[in-house]
Amino acid sequence: MSGARSLAFNNQRSGWLIQAIFGTTFLVTAFLIITPLAALLHGSFQTGSPGMPTVFTWKNWADLGSGNIIHTLLITCFISVVTSVFSTIGGAGLTWLVYRSDFRFKRSLVAAVGLSFFFPGFILAMAWVILASPGGIFNDVLDELFGIEWLQFDIYSVGGIIWIQVLHIIPFAFFTLRGPMISMDSSLEEAGYISGANPWAVVRRITLPLMIFPLLSSLLLCFVLSVEQFAIPAMVGIPGHVNTLATELYLLTSFSPPNTGLAASVGLAMSAVTGLSILFQRQIIRRHNAPTVTGRGYRVRPMTLGPWRAVANGVCLFYVAMSFIIPALALIYTSGIKFFVANPFEAAWTWRNYLQIWDSPGTIRAFWNTLVVAGGGAVLGLTLGTLIAWFTHRLRPRGYRVLDALASLPFGIPGIVIGLGFLWSYVYLPIYGTLLVLVFCYVARFLPYATETVGAQVVQLDKALEEAAWVSGANRLASFRRIILPLLRPTLQSGYFLLFIAYFREIAAAALLYTASTQVLSISIWAFFENANWGVASALSIVATVITVTLMATVMRAPLKV
Amino acid sequence: MGISVKGLVKQYAGKPVVDHIDFEIADGELVSLLGPSGCGKTTTLRCIAGLETPESGRIAIDGEVVFDADSGVVVEPYHRNIGMVFQSYAIWPHMTVFENVAFPLRVRRMAAADIERRVGRALERVGLGAFHDRSSQQLSGGQQQRVAVARAIVHEPAVLLFDEPLSNLDARLRDQTRAEIRQLQRELRVSTIYVTHDQTEALSLSDRILVMHDGRIRQLGTPEAIYARPNDMFVAEVVGAANFFDVTVDDRGAATDTSGATFHTAFAPPGSGPARALIRPDKLLIGPDPGGDLGPNRLRGTVRQRLFMGGYYEYVVETRLASPRVLSSAEFAEKAQVVLSFDSGDCIFLLKE
Incomplete structure (x- = not known):
């Protein structure tokens, strides 16, 4: 029987140092999470913008009921429901192909899904504008090469937003569902075959019912991701006059006359939607823990696809093409030509766009800023996340539940809302306009990434490994340094790069918080794109993608294994 | 000498898991703590190891008080001279067999040559003489168990603590290892506490058996006495x-x-x-x-x-x-x-x- 209370806190003599570390961790976390929320709440009752003369008002909350906001809310919900349904179906289909069927290209498929997973949403959106906007490649090809005038794509639409979001979120559904799918006791399915059920009956009557709660959980997570999504609706929605809550919030804040107060109440309302969904999702996970796992290591007999093999291959190829290959090709093409033309044989090829990156001091500065924020911020985020994970999973001092709740709060708060919160915190926190505000915002926004990654490993770590060191005569510090740290190292490494990549490509919060001197790469790309400088925007995207993918390929190999 | 436990109380969430336990273990004696799961035997062992801090009572190892609630003495586990074999073995996966066993000596800053010699001897004792440079992750369950034993004895501790060390082995290996543990303990003549829920282990290994139930001692005596003349029906059913x-x-x-x-x-x-x-x-x-x-x-x-x-x-x-x-x-x-x-x-x- 292992006790719930740890040694460290039963022992007063060495306990004080750990208490001090816990206190600091708690305060820093509370500061990072509560600051933006409190500022938002404050802001939602103000008439003016942060730093402007202002008086108390209820108007911002009353305005939530205005026709415009209600319309935006309904559009957002529609887009998000459709997105989550299609993403979950797509993700579940791919998971099933990889882990339950005799699909031939499992490894390549997982690698491709991994690539799409790390392909930033705003770059994907940009590529699809190049491909499927009214003057884009697809329409040009259809019109000029084939003379088909009746078929025209318009990515600047509700359908366009959904299309790109589904492509973007399917990998997420895949990675959420594959855990439950792998760990599901395959003998349950085998018992179905033995009982005389054919493969489709087994899928329908055993696999699906067993997976219903993971599927529901994936549905909710995809819904939240979609509500939070800023880059995609910003790039294809704003030009098409389709606004979601996230873009509405951005427009309210960034265009004059700004209505930052209404933005705050919109942000809080949005957080209520996502927060409740996450709460519901966590309840599901807690109540209906992974369905019936026994670690027997037998692999279920893969289901024979037979004549469906060609269909499966076709669908997968289509997905991979749409979510990564064709967008990447479009970007490469656009980055290498002087003036945008759809027909590559009429194009004038050039390196100009790439050279222009190095000639623009603003862009170089953005590179450095991104490096500082992502590289340095990730150290901070990981350290905090590790401490929180250690306290909530291992030491569990008084108050650890509060710490846990605080640290998981950002799960339910959209990035742009946290960004807005830090914008409002300008009132009492004079760090606006510095890189520090970006770092704070990112650390807070992605804190759950760190705590979940490290926490999963801490839970796995047999407590006896540390106790064995103590009994062997190593004191707490020595056993931490010689036993715990080496065992956590791989997790800390991948956690660091996960955060690095997340910070590297974050755009929603940055869109609200950047100033001329604190511009980051994602904002630079967007700015070039908005100025119709597709060439440089594409070139910069490619450089950014290459950096991300290289990092992922060198360090994050683990999650790509079948 | 040996181990002395007086008035030991350990509570979890206000409920006593170990409830006023007293016993003495003589020098070189092997005593099993036997009882069903939840009876407090592992908690008692962990209190002696210093991995749990009791609410009250007094524990002395080899004459030295390592815990005394009245005078506030709490000696950290790493300052108690003990060796312990965990149920999960707790072999550190990032170290070789040699480094695992050498760890207690390294943290005691022993000279390299001495470490070499003593680790070699400990590994010989458990029959793993040829395993020095083996990665600890290439070991079978039985081999891991032996490494754990070698690591527990390498620094010649005053007492050895075993926490259900055989429960993760298959039946044949369990019989063999049981005999080896007995042999080893006889040779080292080190006071030993052996926690188990397996009556066969307790009967065959122990000098004396301490039967526990609901945090209390039901009977303490030689295996023969406990088998032939149990105090009550609970003890009668736990033993044989x-x-x-x-x-x-x-x-x-x-x-x-x-x-x-x-x-x-x-x-x-x-x-x-x-x-x-x-x-x-x-x-x-x-x-x-x-x-x-x-x-x-x-x-x-x-x-x-x-x-x-x-x-x-x-x-x-x-x-x-x-x-x-x-x-x-x-x-x-x-x-x-x-x-x-x-x-x-x-x-x-x-x-x-």
């Missing part, structure tokens, strides 16, 4: 198989059951009134029914089940009021009419619980 017969004890210390059979015991009965007579399966003798009137310490019955166990048979014999198990090398067919007999020295009366 038990046949119970409902009886009524009269004033002269003899007992009868409602069918009229009489039971005599060589031991003092706990008092007159309803009781249960305990006779171990190996102490019941089975023989053909001679017919006629049976004397005391005899029961008439029918063989209901016969299991061939290799060197002997295990019978279930249906008597008028019970269905005791009987071990015997004599062969009887199922449904055979038999008489069970026993010696007064093998029958003990226990209070009903």
